[in-house]
Amino acid sequence: xxxxxxxxxxxxxxxxxxxxxxxxxxxxxxxxxxxxxxxxxxxxxxxxxxxxxxxxxxxxxxxxxxxxxxxxxxxxxxxxxxxxxxxxxxxxxxxxxxxxxxxxxxxxxxxxxxxxxxxxxxxxxxxxxxxxxxxxxxxxxxxxxxxxxxxxxxxxxxxxxxxxxxxxxxxxxxxxxxxxxxxxxxxxxxxxxxxxxxxxxxxxxxxxxxxxxxxxxxxx
Amino acid sequence: xxxxxxxxxxxxxxxxxxxxxxxxxxxxxxxxxxxxxxxxxxxxxxxxxxxxxxxxxxxxxxxxxxxxxxxxxxxxxxxxxxxxxxxxxxxxxxxxxxxxxxxxxxxxxxxxxxxxxxxxxxxxxxxxxxxxxxxxxxxxxxxxxxxxxxxxxxxxxxxxxxxxxxxxxxxxxxxxxxxxxxxxxxxxxxxxxxxxxxxxxxxxxxxxxxxxxxxxxxxxxxxxxxxxxxxxxxxxxxxxxxxxxxxxxxxxxxxxxxxxxxxxxxxxxxxxxxxxxxxxxxxx
Numbered sequence: 090x091x092x093x094x095x096x097x098x099x100x101x102x103x104x105x106x107x108x109x110x111x112x113x114x115x116x117x118x119x120x121x122x123x124x125x126x127x128x129x130x131x132x133x134x135x136x137x138x139x140x141x142x143x144x145x146x147x148x149x150x151x152x153x154x155x156x157x158x159x160x161x162x163x164x165x166x167x168x169x170x171x172x173x174x175x176x177x178x179x180x181x182x183x184x185x186x187x188x189x190x191x192x193x194x195x196x197x198x199x200x201x202x203x204x205x206x207x208x209x210x211x212x213x214x215x216x217x218x219x220x221x222x223x224x225x226x227x228x229x230x231x232x233x234x235x236x237x238x239x240x241x242x243x244x245x246x247x248x249x250x251x252x253x254x255x256x257x258x259x260x261x262x263x264x265x266x267x268x269x270x271x272x273x274x275x276x277x278x279x280x281x282x283x284x285x286x287x288x289x290x291x292x293x294x295x296x297x298x299x300x301x302x303x304x305x306x307x308x309x
Numbered sequence: 310x311x312x313x314x315x316x317x318x319x320x321x322x323x324x325x326x327x328x329x330x331x332x333x334x335x336x337x338x339x340x341x342x343x344x345x346x347x348x349x350x351x352x353x354x355x356x357x358x359x360x361x362x363x364x365x366x367x368x369x370x371x372x373x374x375x376x377x378x379x380x381x382x383x384x385x386x387x388x389x390x391x392x393x394x395x396x397x398x399x400x401x402x403x404x405x406x407x408x409x410x411x412x413x414x415x416x417x418x419x420x421x422x423x424x425x426x427x428x429x430x431x432x433x434x435x436x437x438x439x440x441x442x443x444x445x446x447x448x449x450x451x452x453x454x455x456x457x458x459x460x461x462x463x464x465x466x467x468x469x470x471x472x473x474x475x476x477x478x479x480x481x482x483x484x485x486x487x488x489x490x491x492x493x494x495x496x497x498x499x500x501x502x503x504x505x506x507x508x509x510x511x512x513x514x515x516x517x518x519x520x521x522x523x524x525x526x527x528x529x530x531x532x533x534x535x536x537x538x539x540x541x542x543x544x545x546x547x548x549x550x551x552x553x554x555x556x557x558x559x560x561x562x563x564x565x566x567x568x569x570x571x572x573x574x575x576x577x578x579x580x581x582x583x584x585x586x587x588x589x590x591x592x593x
Contacts, residue, residue, distance in 0.1 A: 155518040156446065173518035174469060174502045256502035256513065257474060274395050274477040274505075 090283050093260055094268035101176070101264065102244035105183040106191075106237050112184075113191030113236060118225075120192070121199035122207075136193070138186045147253020150182045154254065174256035179264075182254060183244050190239040198232020199225070235299050242295035245288070356562025361388045361406060363397040365413030365553065366508040367437055367480065367525035371584035372411065375577045382571070385564045393506040395477050401426055401558060408565035411555045411572075413437065413507075414479040418554040431556025433589035434572050435581045438545055439483045440526035442511070444538040447520045451541040455491050458521060462493055462500075471502040471513040471522035479551055480507040484523035486548035514538065526585035545587065552589070 119125070120132060138146060154173040155161050164172040172178045202225060210220040226233075248266040255262035257271070265288060272281040364372050369391050380386050390397075390407070397410055398417040402424065410427075411434065412418050421427050441458060443451040448466040450457040461467035472488075473481035481503070488494040502518075504510030507525045514522035515537045529540040557569050571577055578588055 151513075151516055151518065155516045157517040161518070171468060171518065173516075174513075252505060256469075256471070257505070258502060270505075271474065271476065273399075274393070274474070276395070276399075276477075 090280065090287075091263075091265070091268040091272075094263050094265045095284075095287070097176075097260060097263065098245045098265040101179060101183055102241040104180055105187055105244045106240045108180075109184045109187055109191045109240055110195075110233065110236055113188070114195050114229075114233065117192050117195035117232075118199050121196050136189045139189045143186070143247070143249020144253060146182075146186055147250045150178075150185065150250065151254040154178050154181075173254070174258060174262060176261050179251065179255055179262050182250055183247070186247060186250050187240045187243055190243045191236045194235035194239065195229060195232045198229040198235075202228045231302055234302055238295050238299050242292055245295075246292060356408065356560060356565070357406070358564075359386050359388055360408040360562055360565040360568070361390055362409045362411065362565070362568065363390050363392070363401070363405075363407040364411040365394045365479075366391045366506050367413055367527050368411055369508065369528065370531055371435075371527055371581050371586065374580050374584075375572060376568070378576060378580070379568055379571045383564075383567060385567070387564060387568050391508075393478065407558055408561040409555065409557055409569055411553065413551065413553055415552050415554045418556045421556065421558070426559055428557040428559060428561065431554050432569075432573060433552055434555050434577075435553045436545075436587035436589060437480070437483075437551030437553055438526035438585055438587060439480060439487055439523055439543040439548060439551070440529050440585070441541045441543055442514050442522045442524055442529060442534070442538055443520065444514055444517045444522075445536075446517060447538065449521045451521070451539040453541045453544065455487070455493075455541075455543065459491055459493060461520070462496055467497075467500060467520050469500055469502050469519040470497060471504055471510045471519040471524075473507045473510045473524075474503040474505065478504075478506050480510070480523070480525050483548040483551055487523065487543050490547040530584050542585070553586075 116135065120128065120135075125131060151173065152158060153160050154164075154171075156165065156171060156173070161172050164177075168177070172181070206224065206228070207220070210224040215223065245264075246266065247264075248270070251262065251264050251267055252270065255264070255267060257263050257267055263271070265284060269281050269284045269288070272278075272284065362372075362376075372389060372391075376387050376389055394410075394412040394414060394417045397405075397407065397412070398421055401407060401410065401421055410418065410421070410431075415433075418427065418431050422430055441451045441455055443449045449461045452458075458467065458470075472484035473479075475481035475485040485494060488497060502513060504513055507528065510522055511524045511528045511534065513519050514524060515533065517537075523543070526540075526542050528534060534540070555569065555572060557565060561569075573591075575591075578591065582588055
C-alpha cells in the first residue's frame, strides 16, 4: 500500500476543489443567469474535458507546461523551478480536467433558483453580497456540495492525464491511480489489488454521498 | 424547492448522457449487432492470415523497416504493435492473439516460456544501447562519458532528468545502473522524472520539459529526435547488457515463422545495427 501516493491524491483533490469550486461557482452563476452571446459555445468549452480523451488533454498540457512554452517560461521565471512534472503543474491540469465536474452541478442549481426569489431579495434591500450569501448560496448549496464531492472523487480517480504529463515522481506527481498502474506493471498483483479495493471503496463512498444528498433534497 | 436536489446532483455525466440518450440507444444496438456478427465470424484457430507481432517500443523505427523489407521479399504483410514488453507479456498470459513477441529483455520471454506459452526459448536478435539526450536549449550537454551531466548535477544546472521506470522498464534498469556507475543515482533521486516506458521518456525529452534524459539509442535515429537535441551513446559496460529476445508464441502461423527467421537474417541484422543496436553472435 503506497500511502504517500494516496496522501498525494487526496492533497491534490482537496486543493483542486478548494481553488476550483469558487471559480466554478462564478462561472456557473454567469452561465445560469446572464444572457451571454454565444453561450452554447461557452458551455461546450466547459464541457469539453468530459468528451476529450485524456491523451489529448495530457498532450496539450505537457506542451503548455514545458520549457518551450510561454506559460512554462513565465512560471520558471517567477517560481524558480519548472512547472512540468511538479505538483503545481498537476494541480493546474487537475483544475482544467475537473472544470465540467465543478461547473455543471452548480449551474443546474443556480438555474433552479426562480427569478422571483432573486427579485424579492433585491426588493428587500439586500446588498448584492448579502443576497448571494443569504439567499442564493443556501438555495444552491446541494449543487455546490455535488461539485465539491465530484471534483474530489474525479481528481482521485483521474489516470490518463496524469500518466501523460505527470512523470511519476514519488511525493510530487505519483498519484494513487499511477501507483496502481505501476504495481500492475511490476507484476505486483497483491499491492495492486489492495490499492484498487481501497480506491473502489473511496469512490463508492463519494458518489454515494452525492446521491444521498440529491435523494434527501428531492423528498424534502 | 423540492426539485433543487434533482437538478444539483451528478450534473455533468447525466446532462451529457440524457442529451444524446435517444440517438445513443440505436447506435448502441447497432454496435452490439456488429459485435455479435464479428464474434460469429472469428476463426477458431489463432494463426491469422496477417499475423500480429508484439514489439518493444525501442524497435519502432528498426522493426518497421525490417517488416517492410520482409513484405517486399515475401509478399506477406505483418501487423506491428509497439508497447511495453511487460504489458505484452501480461496480455499474452491472458490469451492475446499475438504470434510473435520481440521483447526488450529476456526475462519476459523466460516468464512466458515457463508458463508454456512459447515455442521454445526463442532467439536473441539485438543488444540495446542506452543514450544520453539533452534537448535543445538545455543547460546540459550530452557527452559520451556523462561528464557535463555530472557537473550539472553538482552545480544545479540539471533540474529534471527523465528515465524509464526502473521498476519494470529494461531501459530504466540500464539508466539506473549507468547513473549508479557515475555515482549520481543517490544525488539525482529528487530530480528523476519517470516515463512509463522508454518511448514516453523520449517524448518527455523532446518536449523540452526536462534538462536531460536517458533513453534507447535506437530511438534517437529519427529526424525529429536529431533536430530536438544532442545525443551521446552511454558506454555499454556501464550497465548490464540489454539483451533483447524474441520468441514465437504457441499457435504461431507460417508467416510469423518466416518473419522470425527473417529477423535473424543478414539484411535484418544490418537494419538493427544501423539503428544503434549491437548484434548477438550470428548463427551463421
